[in-house]
Amino acid sequence: MSSDHVPEASSEQVPETIHVTTDEQLRAVSNLTRHRIMAVLRFEPATITQIAERVGLAKGSSSYHVRLLERAGLIKVVRTRKVRGVIERYYAMAARGIVLPESSEGGPDVLMRHAVADLEAAPVDGERHVRMAHLRLTEEQFAELGARLNALADEYRELSDPSLPDTSLVFALFHPGTRARTERDAT
Structure with a gap:
């Protein structure tokens, strides 16, 4: 069995974040299956077959979702190898994190839907x-708490070991809508 490798991107070459700016990217991250595929690729590259097994999909479905994520620029091929005459591609995240647009329909709340x-x-x-x-916080306390939560998430992300089981940390710090606005939106 011969092996042709494309050098793996080192962590220094991987951008810190990708900003979701196009409708194609937003549609890609809004899908729960693609969210789960990106979670598989968060720490280490994987092939279509490995992704399908970890997410519980048929190989064809996995391939479809991977192609959409790749076309949106959210994942990329980081290594290839030839196995029994077939090129096997290893995919990884194109950046360490994804930044969604600010509160718009389908914006950051998509993360909460996926987390739930x-x-x-x-x-x-x-x-x-x-x-x-x-x-009940002052604006300064609100900003400080947001910064502390982000710093804590970043600190533990740096400690992440790909050999350990996945753990998800999700938080949302926000000012809820007022009662009048919530009631008005319900009618």
């Missing part, structure tokens, strides 16, 4: 830490 779906799909006998707290 992932939480619902997680084993019920596994350890979880889920909490919601209603706070």
Whole structure:
């Protein structure tokens, strides 16, 4: 079995973030299956077959979703090898993180929808830490808490070890809509 390799991108060559700016990119990240594929590729490259196995998809479906993510520039081929006359491609995230557009329809709230779906799909006998707290903060406290949460997430992302099981950290810090606006939107 011969092997032709494209050099893997080192972490220094991978951009820190990709800003989702096009409709194609937004549609790509808005899909739960593609979200789960990107989660598989978060720490290490994988082939279509490996992605299909980890996400629980048919190989053809996995290939379809991977092509859409690649076309949107969110994932890329980082290595190839020839296996029994067929070129096997290894895909990885095109950047360490994805930045969604600010609150617009289909914007950051898509992350919360995906997080809830992932939480619902997680084993019920596994350890979880889920909490919601209603706070009353000054704008300065609000900004400070947001910065601290981001710094904590970044600190633990740096400690991530690809050999360990996946762990998801999701948080949302926001000012809820006022009661009058919520009632008006309901009618």
